[in-house]
Amino acid sequence: MSDxxxxxxKAYWKENIxxxxxxxxxxxxVSFGMAILLVDVLDNIHFFGFKFGFWMAQQxxxxxxxxxxxxxxxxxxxxxxxxxxxxxxxxxxxxDTYYKNQEPLE
Amino acid sequence: xxxxxxxxIFVGASFTLYIGIAIWSRAGNTDxxxxxxxxxxxxxxxxxxxxxxxxxxxxISMAGIISFIGRDGSVYLMGWTGGYVLLALLIAPYLRKxxxxxxxxxxxxxxxxxxxxxxxxxxxxxxxxxxxxxxxxGVGIVFSRFxxxxxxxxxxxxxxxxxxxxxxxxxxxxxxxxxxxxCVLIFAFLVPAIFISMxxxxxxxxxxxxxxxxxxxxxxxxxYKLDQLSIELGFEAYTxxxxxxxxxxxxxxxxxxGTAGLPHVIVRFFxxxxxxxxxxxxxxxxxxIAILYTTAPAVASFARVNLINTVNNVxxxxxxxxxxxxxxxxxxxxxxxxxxxKIQYIAGKAFMGKPQFLxxxxxxxxxxxxxxxxxxxxxxxxxxxxMVLANxxxxxxxxWVIALVAAGGLAAALSTAAGLLLVISTSISHDLLKKMFLKxxxxxxxxxxxxxxxxxxxxxxxxxxIHPPGFVAQVVAFAFGLAASSFFPVILMGIFSKRMNKEGAxxxxxxxxxxxxxxxxxxxxxxxxxNSADNWxxxxxxxxxxxxxxxxxxxxxxxxxxxTAPPPNEIQNMVEDxxxxxxxxxxxxxxxx
Numbered sequence: 001m002s003d004x005x006x007x008x009x010k011a012y013w014k015e016n017i018x019x020x021x022x023x024x025x026x027x028x029x030v031s032f033g034m035a036i037l038l039v040d041v042l043d044n045i046h047f048f049g050f051k052f053g054f055w056m057a058q059q060x061x062x063x064x065x066x067x068x069x070x071x072x073x074x075x076x077x078x079x080x081x082x083x084x085x086x087x088x089x090x091x092x093x094x095x096d097t098y099y100k101n102q103e104p105l106e
Numbered sequence: 107x108x109x110x111x112x113x114x115i116f117v118g119a120s121f122t123l124y125i126g127i128a129i130w131s132r133a134g135n136t137d138x139x140x141x142x143x144x145x146x147x148x149x150x151x152x153x154x155x156x157x158x159x160x161x162x163x164x165x166i167s168m169a170g171i172i173s174f175i176g177r178d179g180s181v182y183l184m185g186w187t188g189g190y191v192l193l194a195l196l197i198a199p200y201l202r203k204x205x206x207x208x209x210x211x212x213x214x215x216x217x218x219x220x221x222x223x224x225x226x227x228x229x230x231x232x233x234x235x236x237x238x239x240x241x242x243x244g245v246g247i248v249f250s251r252f253x254x255x256x257x258x259x260x261x262x263x264x265x266x267x268x269x270x271x272x273x274x275x276x277x278x279x280x281x282x283x284x285x286x287x288x289c290v291l292i293f294a295f296l297v298p299a300i301f302i303s304m305x306x307x308x309x310x311x312x313x314x315x316x317x318x319x320x321x322x323x324x325x326x327x328x329x330y331k332l333d334q335l336s337i338e339l340g341f342e343a344y345t346x347x348x349x350x351x352x353x354x355x356x357x358x359x360x361x362x363x364g365t366a367g368l369p370h371v372i373v374r375f376f377x378x379x380x381x382x383x384x385x386x387x388x389x390x391x392x393x394x395i396a397i398l399y400t401t402a403p404a405v406a407s408f409a410r411v412n413l414i415n416t417v418n419n420v421x422x423x424x425x426x427x428x429x430x431x432x433x434x435x436x437x438x439x440x441x442x443x444x445x446x447x448k449i450q451y452i453a454g455k456a457f458m459g460k461p462q463f464l465x466x467x468x469x470x471x472x473x474x475x476x477x478x479x480x481x482x483x484x485x486x487x488x489x490x491x492x493m494v495l496a497n498x499x500x501x502x503x504x505x506w507v508i509a510l511v512a513a514g515g516l517a518a519a520l521s522t523a524a525g526l527l528l529v530i531s532t533s534i535s536h537d538l539l540k541k542m543f544l545k546x547x548x549x550x551x552x553x554x555x556x557x558x559x560x561x562x563x564x565x566x567x568x569x570x571x572i573h574p575p576g577f578v579a580q581v582v583a584f585a586f587g588l589a590a591s592s593f594f595p596v597i598l599m600g601i602f603s604k605r606m607n608k609e610g611a612x613x614x615x616x617x618x619x620x621x622x623x624x625x626x627x628x629x630x631x632x633x634x635x636x637n638s639a640d641n642w643x644x645x646x647x648x649x650x651x652x653x654x655x656x657x658x659x660x661x662x663x664x665x666x667x668x669x670t671a672p673p674p675n676e677i678q679n680m681v682e683d684x685x686x687x688x689x690x691x692x693x694x695x696x697x698x699x
Contacts, residue, residue, distance in 0.1 A: 013685055020195045027191045031184050031362075036354045039177075039347070049317030049327035054345040057180035058172075058403040059313060062187045062396050069194045069389040076199075076385060085688045087380045 012083040019075050023068050030056065030064040112509035113252045120290050120513045121267055124520070127286060128271030128279045136553050139276030140207040140532055141376045146281050148383040152390025154284035155374045157291065157521035159186075159365075159391070160398060161237070162244025165291060165518035170493030172406035173413075176336075176344040179406065181354060181649075185361025187392060187399050192366035192594075194388035198375040200601045202384035203684045207376060208529075209369040209593060210537040216600040217608040218677055220542055225615055229592050230369045230533045234526045235566070236585045237370075241523035242571025245516060251435050251495065252512040261571040264520060265564050272524045272531075273560045277377060280524045287517040292397060294514020298498045298507050299401050302408045305501060316404035332407055335414050340453030344407065350639065356650030363656055364586030367593035370522075370529045381687035409493045412500050417486065418451040422470040425449070428499035433473055436463060437489035440472050441479060454482040461487055523567065531560035584626055587648075591618035591655030599663060601685070604678045606663065609670040614663025622655030 034042060035057035042053035050059075080086035133139040146154070164186070172179030204212055210230060214223025242261050249260025271279040296312075303315030307328060319327050326334075333343040342348050349357075365371065374391075375384045417425065422440060432438040439461035440449055447470055457477035464474045495515065498508045535556035540547060547555070592615045599606040599614075626648045629637040639645055646654060672678070683689075 009682065009686060016685070023195060024191070027188065031188050031358065032355060035180060035184060036351060036358060043345070047317075049319065049329060051329075051345050054177055054329070055317070057177060058183055059316070059400050061184050062400050065187050065191050066389070066392050066396050068191050069385075069392055072195055073382075073385045073389055077382060080382070080687055085686050087382060087687055087689075 008083060012079065012085060015079055016076070019072065019079065023072055027065065027068055031061045035061050107505065109505045109508050110253065112506050113512045116506075116509045116513040117253070117516060120286075120517060123286055124267060124283045125270055127282045128275045131275050131278045131282050133274070133276035133278045133553070136536075136549050136556065138278045139553055139556050140536065141373075142276075142278040142281045144205075144377060145379055146377040148378055148387035149390055150281065150285050151374060151378050151383070151387040153288040153394055154281045154377075155371065155387065155391035156394035156398075157284040157288035157517070158374055158525040159371055159395060159522070160291065160518055161522035162241050162515065162519035164398065164402075165295060166244055166247075166494050166515050167491050169402040169406045169409065170490035172403055173410045173493045174490055175348070176342065177347045178349045178354070179403070181349075181357045181361060183399055183403060185358045186365055187395060188358070189362040189365025190388055190392040190395070192362060193371065193375075194385060194392070196598055196601070197366055197372065198384045198388050199381045199687065200684045201372060201597070202375050202378065203381050203687060203689075205376070207373075207536055208532050209372055209597070210533060211541070212600065213593075213596055213611070214537070214541065216677065216680070217596075217611045218674065219608040219612065222596075222608060222612055222615070223537060223541065225612065226593070226596075227533050227537045229588055229619070230529060230537075233368065233585045233588055234370060234530045234533075235563075235570075238523050238526040238530070238563075238567040239570035239574060241519045241526070242567050243574050244519035245523075246571055247435075247491070248495070248512055248515045248519070251431075252509070258572050261568050264516070264523070264571070265568040268520055268524050268527065269561065269564050272527050272564070273557050276556065276560075277373075277528055280528055281377060283524065284521045287521040288394060290517040291514045291521070292394070294510045294517070295398055295405075295494075296401060297510060298501070298503055299405050299408075301503050301507065302412070302497065302501045303404065306408055306411065312401045312404035312408075316407060328407060328411065332411050335411065339414065339418070339451065344410065350645050352645050353639070353642075353647050353650055356646045356653045358650075360590050360650050360652035360656075361586055363590040363594045364652060365589075367589035367597065368585075369533075369589075369593070370525045372597075373529060373532070374525075405494065405497065409497050409500065412497075413488070413493075414451065416500055417449050419448050421448050422472055423447070426499070426502075428496055431499075432489075432492050432496055436461065437492045439463070439475050439487040441475060441485050442468065442470060442472070443479065443483065443485050445469075449486055450483055451486045452482075452484045454484045455480055456482075456484045456487050527560055527563050527567065530563040531556050534559040584623070587622045587626055587652030587655060588619060590652035591622040591659055595656055595659040595663065599660075601681065603667075604681045605667055605672055607667045607670055607673045610663040610665075610667030613666045614659040617662045618655040618659030621658055622652050625651045625655075 035053065039053035039057060042056065043051040045052040047055050077086070137143050168182055171182065201212060206212060206215065210223050210226035213226040214220060242264060245264035246257035246260040249255055249263065250257045253260070271283050299312040300310050303312040304310050306321060307315040307318040308321040309315040309318045316328065319325050320331055329345055333345055336342065336344050347354065375387065378384050378387055417429070429438060441456060444450070457475070457479050459477060462476045464476050466474050468474050495511060498511055535552055539555055540552050595618065596611050596615055599611065629648045637648070
């Protein structure tokens with residue numbers, strides 16, 4: 001897919017945006033939603049030794065952030081593969097020797 | 107062995123390691139110096155980013171602040187981690203594909219304008235210098251308390267070490283030292299946390315101990331006990347918030363967006379070989395950061411319970427040695443208001459401002475202060491910064507743990523300082539000289555200027571470390587507010603909107619910056635006495651105003667770009683190109699030729 005103006009590129013970008021927006025919706029929900037806007041309501045739920053809202057604010061949201069990025073990486077790698085834009089197809093493909101040498105192979 | 111000998115051994119060993127790495131990873135050309143040759147493996151980049159990001163403030167101050175403000179401290183926990191989601195999803199992969207050295211490079215090229223580039227350079231320098239002064243100060247504090255040398259000497263030693271690996275190794279040296287520094291700092295943070303969690307709750311995992319019952323046989327959950335103690339002493343309940351919801355919302359957003367716009371973090375994603383690596387290394391970075399950030403609130407609550415139990419209603423004469431040690435470094439002060447020889451620790455400030463110590467001792471042997479006292483029963487002043495540093499002593503942990511914490515604090519401060527100094531030197535040698543004023547210099551000369559700029563920046567940072575301007579704490583709000591209201595929208599629109607042009611970007615940046623800066627300057631410098639919720643616009647504090655500045659930036663740049671000419675074709679093609687991962691490996695070859 002050398003021509004980035006193509007329909008393919010547009011479709012790839014559209015799917016990319018959809019992935020990003022759906023993950024950002026979760027990002028917003030677990031932090032701003034549950035840990036700030038609804039924190040007092042959720043505090044009525046007892047979650048192990050925590051009030052649930054407090055736990056989301058100081059622990060839960062951070063765990064969710066980490067998971068979100070790894071889900072994003074997984075989904076994007078799949079998407080890149082689907083549209084054949086992944087970098088394995090480049091002429092320049094770093095491999096183990098590349099990492100060892102720390103110098104780009106010309 | 108005593109604490110001091112052990113500290114010398116730990117700090118000495120870690121410094122030797124850093125210097126060894128610096129010599130091993132010398133930079134040969136500007137490519138190495140700016141982006142470590144673009145060949146850093148993603149896992150190493152994740153660790154380096156984590157060390158780069160977690161500063162003296164994260165290591166030393168954050169748990170202490172949370173310890174004193176309870177749930178409201180969540181703004182820092184979420185703000186300084188949630189930004190990585192934005193960074194990973196919206197910024198890092200695309201800037202890696204763009205493949206240039208700096209944030210001003212992107213702004214200047216994408217908006218085909220040296221004015222935009224120049225505004226970006228000025229912001230980078232301001233944000234980075236603000237930050238670096240605090241790091242050098244952190245180095246000084248750790249040295250003066252644990253090694254009992256003058257703060258000045260401590261700062262000078264720190265400067266020498268950073269000079270060594272930042273000037274010699276550039277990004278390459280910094281990256282691999284940061285990997286080592288991450289290991290040192292996370293180990294140093296976790297060991298005491300695990301010890302204390304075991305001691306207080308019997309659970310070795312601090313994140314779980316945080317929600318467990320106390321090991322003292324009372325069968326009460328730690329947090330419920332802490333709420334109860336806090337209320338008894340007249341404080342707010344630990345798990346309840348004091349800040350308004352709108353302020354919590356805006357501060358968290360400003361810190362998140364600011365994080366995603368900070369140049370020394372963004373530039374780390376230029377160092378990996380591929381777009382895919384940029385994505386995954388953002389994941390690793392946040393994972394490594396989260397290990398500390400989920401431990402910190404646990405440490406905060408343990409430390410608070412411990413502190414109350416150790417000092418409240420205890421006779422000054424029988425307090426443990428750490429109490430007097432920290433009193434001698436000006437970070438604890440006690441005034442016996444009711445003359446009973448015991449420490450009363452309850453809500454309210456014992457006196458106004460920081461303690462002004464006199465050269466004399468009181469009836470109990472305490473250091474006398476000259477501050478006018480407040481009319482309340484509280485007799486104790488504790489600087490928030492000591493909670494993490496003093497925690498092992500408060501909990502009576504072995505001497506080697508205390509020494510380890512000193513080495514960890516230094517690793518945190520030095521790694522962040524180095525990352526910032528690199529960004530400063532790159533903006534000067536690359537963005538200002540090579541791209542604007544001395545376009546004809548060779549790669550060798552550019553490398554020389556980069557090294558010289560790093561050296562000068564270290565000296566300036568050291569000066570601020572020794573003579574800290576009184577406003578360091580205030581300008582932190584500035585750094586995040588500026589990054590949020592200027593860089594983030596400009597970079598985001600540069601990637602996600604092909605229609606965004608230079609007129610829109612420049613007006614947006616100027617409006618966002620001016621609005622945010624004037625709000626902060628008014629409340630922090632011109633009229634600090636008015637800095638309270640009643641006077642804030644919509645109840646938003648200066649710490650959170652960057653979010654509103656960012657919104658204004660988006661609105662104004664959107665409007666202006668619609669009524670002016672669209673960007674030239676080649677720019678629109680460039681935007682389409684950075685959206686596709688393919689070809690990222692090749693982009694460094696373009697730069698070289």
